[in-house]
Amino acid sequence: MPRPFPSSGPSGTAPAACAVGLTKVYGRGETRVTALDAVSVEFARGRFTAVMGPSGSGKSTLMHCVAGLEPVTSGSVRIGATELAPLGERELTRLRREKVGFVFQGFNLLPTLTAAENITLPSLLAGRRPDAGWMETVVATVGLTGRLAHRPAELSGGQQQRVAVARALVSRPEIVFADEPTGNLDSRTGAEILGFLRDCVRELGQTVVMVTHDPVAAAHADRVVFLADGRVVDELREPAAETVLERMPRPAAQGRTR
Numbered sequence: 001m002p003r004p005f006p007s008s009g010p011s012g013t014a015p016a017a018c019a020v021g022l023t024k025v026y027g028r029g030e031t032r033v034t035a036l037d038a039v040s041v042e043f044a045r046g047r048f049t050a051v052m053g054p055s056g057s058g059k060s061t062l063m064h065c066v067a068g069l070e071p072v073t074s075g076s077v078r079i080g081a082t083e084l085a086p087l088g089e090r091e092l093t094r095l096r097r098e099k100v101g102f103v104f105q106g107f108n109l110l111p112t113l114t115a116a117e118n119i120t121l122p123s124l125l126a127g128r129r130p131d132a133g134w135m136e137t138v139v140a141t142v143g144l145t146g147r148l149a150h151r152p153a154e155l156s157g158g159q160q161q162r163v164a165v166a167r168a169l170v171s172r173p174e175i176v177f178a179d180e181p182t183g184n185l186d187s188r189t190g191a192e193i194l195g196f197l198r199d200c201v202r203e204l205g206q207t208v209v210m211v212t213h214d215p216v217a218a219a220h221a222d223r224v225v226f227l228a229d230g231r232v233v234d235e236l237r238e239p240a241a242e243t244v245l246e247r248m249p250r251p252a253a254q255g256r257t258r
């Protein structure tokens, strides 16, 4: 049985996910890399958080560890009230299916399925039929009404990413992780997708954590967490793109193989 953490506040205010003293080391000896070095971070419920930092600073590793996709070396991670460390592979898979949504740079849609089928597939695999009313709300929020019978090849990149966003949201996950969701889109379409993600947070109360290199993308978030060298080094609330750019940690001169 997953062991619940004590709540960090009154009911409903516990973060959607958090890491405490999270360390992730890859390799050993000469090739040992400390990708995350005792990171403690909370992702507040119903908020849009961007994670930024130079290439190699640990952004993807943080996302993968908090989403339960990668085992951690030390420290703890929880999603909602569930601590991940004691969970076996099966329990982790179930937790991810039930509590986590993912949006990737490359959309990751199944080409032979329609938009509607792509959106509902993860829920059906988890043995649940998505609530029809909720599906309608999500589809309307991301502006896909009228496109549900199309296959990915019949949709633009932006529309495909909207399908991916709807797929991530339809199971009402505790948290949605978006890894460079606008990386493959032109800036106008990217801005649209970021607007939809923001609407999902504002209007549907969804929690979203987005990894990005782009200060303009990060400015759509409520908060930006900056990583450098595997550590959280700064954060900004209500960010503007110029401030994000100013505060961005500079790339380290050297790697941190140790």
Ligand SMILES: Nc1ncnc2c1ncn2[C@@H]1O[C@H](COP(=O)(O)OP(=O)(O)OP(=O)(O)O)[C@@H](O)[C@H]1O
Residues within 6 Å of the ligand: 026, 027, 033, 034, 035, 053, 054, 055, 056, 057, 058, 059, 060, 061, 062
């Ligand atoms: N599977 C792995 N095996 C070994 N080292 C890894 C692995 N994954 C990541 N690393 C190393 O961990 C460090 C952090 O990588 P990570 O991909 O988390 O950074 P990032 O901030 O997401 O980078 P980018 O912006 O370039 O995607 C880097 O030094 C990287 O080389």
